[in-house]
Amino acid sequence: xxxxxxxxxxxxxxxxxxxxxxxxxxxxxxxxxxxxxxxxxxxxxxxxxxxxxxxxxxxxxxxxxxxxxxxxxxxxxxxxxxxxxxxxxxxxxxxxxxxxxxxxxxxxxxxxxxxxxxxxxxxxxxxxxxxxxxxxxxxxxxxxxxxxxxxxxxxxxxxxxxxxxxxxxxxxxxxxxxxxxxxxxxxxxxxxxxxxxxxxxxxxxxxxxxxxxxxxxxxxxxxxxxxxxxxxxxxxxxxxxxxxxxxxxxxxxxxxxxxxxxxxxxxxxxxxxxxxxxxxxxxxxxxxxxxxxxxxxxxxxxxxxxx
Numbered sequence: 001x002x003x004x005x006x007x008x009x010x011x012x013x014x015x016x017x018x019x020x021x022x023x024x025x026x027x028x029x030x031x032x033x034x035x036x037x038x039x040x041x042x043x044x045x046x047x048x049x050x051x052x053x054x055x056x057x058x059x060x061x062x063x064x065x066x067x068x069x070x071x072x073x074x075x076x077x078x079x080x081x082x083x084x085x086x087x088x089x090x091x092x093x094x095x096x097x098x099x100x101x102x103x104x105x106x107x108x109x110x111x112x113x114x115x116x117x118x119x120x121x122x123x124x125x126x127x128x129x130x131x132x133x134x135x136x137x138x139x140x141x142x143x144x145x146x147x148x149x150x151x152x153x154x155x156x157x158x159x160x161x162x163x164x165x166x167x168x169x170x171x172x173x174x175x176x177x178x179x180x181x182x183x184x185x186x187x188x189x190x191x192x193x194x195x196x197x198x199x200x201x202x203x204x205x206x207x208x209x210x211x212x213x214x215x216x217x218x219x220x221x222x223x224x225x226x227x228x229x230x231x232x233x234x235x236x237x238x239x240x241x242x243x244x245x246x247x248x249x250x251x252x253x254x255x256x257x258x259x260x261x262x263x264x265x266x267x268x269x270x271x272x273x274x275x276x277x278x279x280x281x282x283x284x285x286x287x288x289x290x291x292x293x294x295x296x297x298x299x300x301x302x303x304x305x306x307x
Contacts, residue, residue, distance in 0.1 A: 008271065059093075201257045
């Protein structure tokens with residue numbers, strides 16, 4: 001089954017476009033965001049709010065306690081189950097998210113990696129994360145572009161597989177993975193970089209106005225630590241450091257904005273490598289939706305979108 005995938009860098013406006021498109025065309029929303037799957041993380045993940053969710057069916061949000069682990073493989077399993085169910089029911093859907101790794105997990109099923117090698121892993125773990133990430137960029141730039149530079153666990157594992165096999169994990173998964181159930185038709189939503197970066201900065205300020213700091217306080221009260229993987233989402237770990245007294249609020253805000261802009265740049269690197277992707281500049285909402293409705297009709301009416 002061929003699926004249209006609307007994607008683009010964080011902050012470009014894909015969720016609002018997908019929601020309006022869904023309202024106009026009676027579509028479901030399926031989140032493909034690596035943090036929106038968690039309960040409690042609402043403001044800082046730009047999760048669809050309750051008002052929107054009262055008007056649209058939204059899947060794959062508020063599924064997991066943030067104190068628990070949830071991987072790309074877990075997401076692919078659950079998202080594919082939702083997509084199959086919607087297909088059987090004759091429902092059209094929009095897939096909305098921002099994680100290249102999670103998108104790949106859906107459309108390029110994960111392969112079985114070699115078992116960990118203690119000697120290699122222990123040696124890698126003795127090196128700083130920044131140094132490991134630079135090594136990964138040289139060994140497997142495609143994989144590096146998908147990962148947060150601070151995601152030490154995945155960086156170590158990617159380098160470990162590279163050393164075990166002599167091959168980048170990005171190439172191995174394409175050779176070893178089973179045929180995908182859904183085939184993507186990519187459309188990339190974009191804006192000029194100065195506009196995009198200004199939107200990213202303003203969106204973080206709006207999150208603070210909407211109570212992001214209080215949300216982080218609640219996570220801290222629940223026992224979630226700053227080094228928890230779930231807090232890799234931009235803004236959470238920095239604001240947690242502020243609440244712990246190790247960073248001023250001004251520094252936390254500045255670092256959060258800078259990290260989000262850097263993430264958008266890495267997303268653009270990944271997007272440029274997408275095969276046969278159609279790029280659409282966000283001029284105004286009506287024009288973008290009109291363009292997407294044309295593609296929606298061409299692909300038989302099934303749309304998924306990632307943001």
